[in-house]
Amino acid sequence: xxxxxxxxxxxxxxxxxxxxxxxxxxxxxxxxxxxxxxxxxxxxxxxxxxxxxxxxxxxxxxxxxxxxxxxxxxxxxxxxxxxxxxxxxxxxxxxxxxxxxxxxxxxxxxxxxxxxxxxxxxxxxxxxxxxxxxxxxxxxxxxxxxxxxxxxxxxxxxxxxxxxxxxxxxxxxxxxxxxxxxxxxxxxxxxxxxxxxxxx
Numbered sequence: 001x002x003x004x005x006x007x008x009x010x011x012x013x014x015x016x017x018x019x020x021x022x023x024x025x026x027x028x029x030x031x032x033x034x035x036x037x038x039x040x041x042x043x044x045x046x047x048x049x050x051x052x053x054x055x056x057x058x059x060x061x062x063x064x065x066x067x068x069x070x071x072x073x074x075x076x077x078x079x080x081x082x083x084x085x086x087x088x089x090x091x092x093x094x095x096x097x098x099x100x101x102x103x104x105x106x107x108x109x110x111x112x113x114x115x116x117x118x119x120x121x122x123x124x125x126x127x128x129x130x131x132x133x134x135x136x137x138x139x140x141x142x143x144x145x146x147x148x149x150x151x152x153x154x155x156x157x158x159x160x161x162x163x164x165x166x167x168x169x170x171x172x173x174x175x176x177x178x179x180x181x182x183x184x185x186x187x188x189x190x191x192x193x194x195x196x197x198x199x200x
Contacts, residue, residue: 035158035172035176036172038176039175039176044062044066045171047168048169051167052168053116053117053167054166055113055116056114056117056121057111058090059117060090060097062171062175063125063126063129064097067129069096073095074094074099075095075099077091077094077095077098080105081109081110081111082110083109083110083112083113088113090113101128102128103125117165119161119163119164119165120147122166122171123147123156123174126155126175127146129178130153130178132149136149153181154180154181155174155181
């Protein structure tokens, strides 16, 4: 169990110094300044605009980057999701998320990467990334078990949960709250001729 927000803040200051970034004041008025600065400087979500929803692909890419797995190579998933080929910009992130059980396969083999992600879908991804899937399933599964865990960990603070879909602004707040939560994490992924192994 550890808190990683202090590392993120130090990292941001280290790579960027103390210079303020340019941002639209209307965005800053609706997004917590500290959260926006951290998420922006880490380039987790770009062009945060309250009125724009984030796609399923972009959210998965953001979560994979948040947890530091974007440098790994995932397994082949063309047979899992027929609408995500190797040329897709989010192919590797979706593959990694699938390997880590952050997302599940579908009966129709469709991931629908360009559709807006629903609030409950995003919450499930984050709760799974925090290694709390088993607990969420034990408390009722989708959606209420995952929402219960998210609320308990204060992941939804300042997130507009009345919306069906997740906006870029709310995605930034959800990720910021995740960084500031108690983290039960994955230490790495190793690959050999038998496949990928996740280490906790």
